[in-house]
Amino acid sequence: MSYFAAAVVRDDSGWTAAEVSLRGATDIDEVADRLRDVDQEADVSLLFVEADDAYLVILRLDEGEDLRVFGSDSAYAEESRLGQLLVGDLKTSVTGLDGDDEPRPAAGGDEESEQPAVDPEADPVGDADLLANLGISAQKLLTLCGTEGMLPADVTAEICEVLGCVDEVEELREV
Numbered sequence: 001m002s003y004f005a006a007a008v009v010r011d012d013s014g015w016t017a018a019e020v021s022l023r024g025a026t027d028i029d030e031v032a033d034r035l036r037d038v039d040q041e042a043d044v045s046l047l048f049v050e051a052d053d054a055y056l057v058i059l060r061l062d063e064g065e066d067l068r069v070f071g072s073d074s075a076y077a078e079e080s081r082l083g084q085l086l087v088g089d090l091k092t093s094v095t096g097l098d099g100d101d102e103p104r105p106a107a108g109g110d111e112e113s114e115q116p117a118v119d120p121e122a123d124p125v126g127d128a129d130l131l132a133n134l135g136i137s138a139q140k141l142l143t144l145c146g147t148e149g150m151l152p153a154d155v156t157a158e159i160c161e162v163l164g165c166v167d168e169v170e171e172l173r174e175v
Helices: 028-038 075-079 081-087 138-146 152-163 166-174
Strands: 003-011 014-019 044-051 055-062 065-071 125-127
Touching: 003 028, 003 152, 003 166, 014 166, 028 044, 028 055, 028 065, 028 081, 044 081, 044 152, 055 075, 055 081, 055 152, 065 081, 075 081, 138 152, 152 166
Parallel strands: none
Antiparallel strands: 003 014, 003 044, 044 055, 055 065, 065 125
């Protein structure tokens, strides 16, 4: 299974991005350590792991502590060793929806507006609220991840556009 792992870290000077190798990682704590190593002084550190155009995992550290993880689909844990390492220990329900553990697509405005087709097979896991204070609500994240036709790279780009670091991540893809 192939993957792309991009860390985006924010400090006083703004966002920077770096590719992170997860090769040989033995547990989620080691992955968190690799994220910390990108910038020890970062206020916020995010790691986007995209696998086989099917799965997205987002890890977050605030000031190097309190690891939070979200996975777009629990099936990733069954598909690969890396998936098991990243999302295998997460609860099967999503947290971050004001006490409602069932993911629902965000309303797209008025009743007559078209809703994007949502993948009924997706089973997101973890903390969907991990980007809420950065401008991406749990509902928005779940909608992005569940929209048919959206690849993990598309979701990462949408999130990074809101954060203001899309150019930095796209430069990593081109290398």
